[in-house]
Amino acid sequence: MFRKRNLQITQRILRGLSGFLEFVPTQCILCRRTTYAPVSLCAGCVAELPVPLHPCAICGEEIPGTLYSIFCSRCLTQPPPFALCRSALLYQPPVNRLITSFKFSARFEIGKALSYLLCKQFIAHYNELDAGFPNALVPVPLHNKRLQQRGFNQALEICKVLAGHSRIKLQCDLLFRCRHTAPQSKATSLAARRKNLHSAFRVAASRTDTHSRNAQTTTIPEHIALVDDVVTTGSTVAEAAMMLRRAGVQQVDVWCLARANR
Ligand SMILES: [Zn+2]
Ligand SMILES: [Zn+2]
Numbered sequence: 606m607f608r609k610r611n612l613q614i615t616q617r618i619l620r621g622l623s624g625f626l627e628f629v630p631t632q633c634i635l636c637r638r639t640t641y642a643p644v645s646l647c648a649g650c651v652a653e654l655p656v657p658l659h660p661c662a663i664c665g666e667e668i669p670g671t672l673y674s675i676f677c678s679r680c681l682t683q684p685p686p687f688a689l690c691r692s693a694l695l696y697q698p699p700v701n702r703l704i705t706s707f708k709f710s711a712r713f714e715i716g717k718a719l720s721y722l723l724c725k726q727f728i729a730h731y732n733e734l735d736a737g738f739p740n741a742l743v744p745v746p747l748h749n750k751r752l753q754q755r756g757f758n759q760a761l762e763i764c765k766v767l768a769g770h771s772r773i774k775l776q777c778d779l780l781f782r783c784r785h786t787a788p789q790s791k792a793t794s795l796a797a798r799r800k801n802l803h804s805a806f807r808v809a810a811s812r813t814d815t816h817s818r819n820a821q822t823t824t825i826p827e828h829i830a831l832v833d834d835v836v837t838t839g840s841t842v843a844e845a846a847m848m849l850r851r852a853g854v855q856q857v858d859v860w861c862l863a864r865a866n867r
Contacts, residue, residue, distance in 0.1 A: 634715050635699060644718040651722065655695040657864060664839055665690035665864055685839060687831065687846040687857040691730065693723040696835055696865035704834055704863060708759050716759065719862045720766035727767060727830070727860055739858060740826035741776040742768050745833040745845055746806075748782040759834045763862060767832065778823055780831075780845060783807040806845050808852035828856040837865040 633640045633647040640647035659668045661677035664685055668677050694700045700719075707716040731738045744760035752758055761777065768775040784805045809823040829849060836842055836859065846857040 631714075634703065634712075634718055644721040645714050646718040646722075654700060654722075655697045657692060657695060660691070660864070663689055665692055665836070665859075666839070666867070667695075667864075685843045685846070686850050687842060687859045690836055690839060690842065690859035690861070690864075691726065692836060692861045692864035693719065693726050694863040696837075696863040700863050701865075707762075708755070708834065711756065713762065716762045717766055720763045721770075723763065723860060723862055724767050724770050728771060737828065738771065739773060739828045739830040739856075741774045741779070741828075742771075742830050742832060743776050743780050743849075745831060745841060746777075746780055746782040748785040750785045760832050763834060764832045767830070767860070773830070774826075776824075776826065776829075779809050779825070779829075780849065781807045781809065805841075806848045808848050825853045827854065829854050829858070831857050831859050833859070833861045835863050835865055836861045838867050 630639050630641055631645045632638070633642075633650055634645045635650040636647060638647055642648060642651075657665065657667060659673060660666065661668055661680055662675045663680040664677060666677055666679075668674060696704070703715050703719060706712040707719070730736070742764045744758055744764045746760075747755070747758045761775075764775050767773065782805060808825075831842055831845060831849070833842060839859075842859045842861075846859065849857050
């Protein structure tokens with residue numbers, strides 16, 4: 606059953622990726638040289654980007670030291686509500702600069718290039734593990750106030766690239782930000798970050814409210830890929846994943862462009 610579904614999804618993905626065969630030359634966003642790569646990043650610059658080396662198999666945080674272990678001590682004692690967290694890159698120069706330009710200067714070509722790197726890893730992960738692709742892609746939502754300030758949700762832009770190449774459904778009517786929280790980067794301690802996020806997310810009701818004139822049914826997928834641009838402590842995605850799990854989602858996998866140090 607799972608194998609048949611995976612084969613169907615793989616076929617859909619190959620059809621999606623076939624669009625990459627018609628490359629047009631662009632300028633690399635880092636070295637400015639002309640590149641025929643599928644996105645605006647040349648192979649040489651991609652090879653030099655900082656990538657996770659020994660990520661924890663659950664939370665994805667780099668495991669320090671030379672002794673290699675699969676899980677970090679935190680996940681062994683208190684596993685997070687998500688099944689895994691994977692990032693394409695580390696939030697170090699020049700990745701931090703690129704993501705800042707994408708988010709705060711609306712440089713969408715940068716967002717697309719980094720999302721493409723994530724997309725390759727995303728597809729390889731589910732193909733290699735035969736783990737079953739997620740049923741839906743869910744962007745970590747922004748509160749309306751911040752959405753109006755920025756004009757776009759960077760997580761949604763990443764999801765669009767993933768959805769375009771994996772053909773997995775993009776679901777934006779499930780998770781909402783119901784409180785305008787201070788930026789997580791300004792909440793320094795872990796306790797402050799948790800307090801800042803308390804009740805920040807809401808999941809759409811899964812049943813039809815027959816008393817409402819605008820009655821709607823939101824499907825609760827079994828397996829979700831929750832997508833954000835940067836994960837630092839993991840408290841934001843943990844809070845969102847917890848709300849999704851409470852609403853009936855069986856598995857939440859977190860995918861982000863870059864992982865930052867705590
Ligand atoms: Zn380059
Ligand atoms: Zn961990």
